[in-house]
Amino acid sequence: MRGIEAEKLHRYFLANRGRPSTLKNADIVCVFGCSIIFATDKTTLQYINGILNDRQRIIILGCSPELSNMKIREFFGGEMLATHSLENIDTLFPDFKIKFNEISLPTQCHKSLDYAKPYLDEYKVYQNSGLFSLMTQPQIIITGKGCSNSCSYCSVRKALGPMKSYKHEEIIQNYRHALKNGNSVFIYNGDDTGAYGSDTGLTFEELLCDMEAITPKNKKVAWVIDNLHPQWLIKYERIITKLSASNRIAEIIVPLQAATDHLLDQMRRKHHIEEITVVLDHLKKAAPKLKLSTHFIIGFPGETEADIEALKKLIDRKYFSHINLLRYYESGDAYSHKIFPKIEPDTTQNNMLMLRQFIQDRGIYCQMTIYE
8 A cells, every 4th residue: 555655756856857876876865664563663773764864864653653653753853644634635745836636545555565576476376377367567456545444463554544445436537557568467456445435435346336337348367356355245245246256356354363353353453253254155155266365463462272173163264375474563552461361472383384384284274474
């Protein structure tokens, strides 16, 4: 999501007669920082500190200006705008004739961004398998930015602000243009992808239906829906099942995070296990070729052996072809900081290693992310 914003900013400077340069020679350097966890916060702070000089105008963007404001201000007195205020970039460049909101919403991350390649490479499996003719990189359909949920472990929403959907007409126009250019794989994403329209009176279902209506029937076009909160899969089960059964939707990444209502309630996730498994059963029956991926947080405060056993049973239902195990990260800015008892790091580590083996033994691809 931040990559799309960085690309829009790139185009903003180009539209106002800016020229790309190297980090060493640039007059203006814009840094999108991440401070969601200790490791990324440390990397961001070290990076900013390492490039400071008296010659360049450095602007700090992304989530760090909100989440690590005091830390950054210890050594940086320059300009900062958090993600929720990026549209205020015009105030930093009052002489620019082309305003930021006049720049169209991109559907590609800037190719020079290091993180973009591994993210997009995940979806080149469609090209490698011969299912689709992927002549260019997948197009990214960002539904909006911001998040109006209140998951207890999350601190980043403070930097994102509430849900703000991008313009319906602009998304449709971008999609139509990409289709004409021969693109065939589209990734729907957002800070809360399925919340599209909740602030404008529209719905994610309406967006999907409008996109489907202009998709050529004689062309293989696949959609990947990333970061789909289970509450939206439950709410939009009918249309998502229909589009999956017709092979329009090829993959859905739906982060369940836990396998018991006990933990989901503590996480404030707005869904329960029985209702989401009913939907997953219907979905897999209607669209057996559909790829489903998910995330589980391990080591959340109050987690018990029963929670781990329930997770193993859920995994054994074999809904998912890809599972990402995430170690719980303790953030003092998140409500879960106040939830007890805490789980010992060694217990969490052992559970993650055990679960990874359990998942791999069942032929499911497992990614394990241990945040420091």
